[in-house]
Amino acid sequence: GEDVEQSLFLSVREGDSSVINCTYTDSSSTYLYWYKQEPGAGLQLLTYIFSNMDMKQDQRLTVLLNKKDKHLSLRIADTQTGDSAIYFCAEKGGGYQKVTFGIGTKLQVIP
Amino acid sequence: DAGVIQSPRHEVTEMGQEVTLRCKPISGHNSLFWYRQTMMRGLELLIYFNNNVPIDDSGMPEDRFSAKMPNASFSTLKIQPSEPRDSAVYFCASSRTSSDSYNEQFFGPGTRLTVL
Numbered sequence: 001g002e003d004v005e006q007s008l009f010l011s012v013r014e015g016d017s018s019v020i021n022c023t024y025t026d027s028s029s030t031y032l033y034w035y036k037q038e039p040g041a042g043l044q045l046l047t048y049i050f051s052n053m054d055m056k057q058d059q060r061l062t063v064l065l066n067k068k069d070k071h072l073s074l075r076i077a078d079t080q081t082g083d084s085a086i087y088f089c090a091e092k093g094g095g096y097q098k099v100t101f102g103i104g105t106k107l108q109v110i111p
Numbered sequence: 112d113a114g115v116i117q118s119p120r121h122e123v124t125e126m127g128q129e130v131t132l133r134c135k136p137i138s139g140h141n142s143l144f145w146y147r148q149t150m151m152r153g154l155e156l157l158i159y160f161n162n163n164v165p166i167d168d169s170g171m172p173e174d175r176f177s178a179k180m181p182n183a184s185f186s187t188l189k190i191q192p193s194e195p196r197d198s199a200v201y202f203c204a205s206s207r208t209s210s211d212s213y214n215e216q217f218f219g220p221g222t223r224l225t226v227l
Contacts, residue, residue: 031213042115042202042218043154050213088154097142097208098167099216103153 002026004102006089011108018076020105022089025070032065034074035088037104043088047074076107084109115219117203123225129191132222135184136205144216145178145188146202154202160186161208193226200224 006022024032030051035043049056049063049072056063062075072091076083089102116135124130136143145157158168160180168178175194180186190197200223204216 033213040220042204042220043216044218045215048213048215092214097161097206097214098156098159099214100156101146101154 002091002093002100004089004091004100006102006105008103009106009108011110012079013110014079014081016079018074018079018083018107018109020074020076020087020089020107022072022074022102023070024072024089024091024100026091026093026100027070028093029070029091031092032063032072033088033090033092033099034061034063034072035090035101037086037088039085046087079107079109081109081111083107115203115205115217117201117219117222119222120220121223121225123227124193125227126194127192128226129189130193130197130224130226132188132201132203132224134186134188134203134219136186136203137217138184140205140207140217141183142206142208142214143180143186144204144206145186146204148200148202148221149198157188190224193224195226198224198226 003025012018033048034046036046037043060077064073086104088104092099118133144159157170158178163180178188200221202221204218206216
């Protein structure tokens with residue numbers, strides 16, 4: 001079945017860039033997502049990328065997709081303490097509503 | 112819009128008791144998902160409904176778990192009998208289904224279940 005893997009933990013200093021990486025196995029993925037979960041809350045969609053794109057930029061966020069290697073990354077520029085959260089990578093296959101989530105990467109921003 | 116509403120927010124119960132979690136999806140959304148989140152296993156999809164019909168329940172752990180969606184505005188997840196290993200945060204999410212769209216899922220705040 002589909003699998004999404006990501007590292008569990010990342011620590012960065014405030015003002016630095018953060019890069020969270022993810023790999024997935026489903027070669028028929030149509031959309032890939034980054035969701036953010038703040039403490040005590042549900043997940044919220046941060047950004048997404050369609051599988052025929054290789055990059056998407058949205059203010060401080062840059063998503064890179066390497067479809068050949070099935071690798072997705074999220075770069076957060078000028079990381080702030082408010083960016084501390086768990087970030088989930090997720091993918092959706094074609095013609096099906098199920099989204100497979102990774103285990104989540106906990107981002108700790110040190111002031 | 113109020114977003115996805117879940118109740119209760121916290122539930123503490125004793126092993127063997129029945130637990131019912133409730134979810135009200137966003138109006139107009141036609142897909143509903145139940146997830147379970149634990150430290151060990153991360154976020155697991157338990158079941159999902161499309162137009163009130165269960166489509167994929169392969170993630171339901173065992174027969175002790177059951178889910179219903181009697182109408183477009185309400186769903187329940189029931190655990191009977193509950194066990195300590197069921198302790199987790201249970202999320203409900205909904206989305207507006209479209210085959211050619213990114214189909215953002217909107218998550219509720221979750222129900223933190225503790226089974227003693």
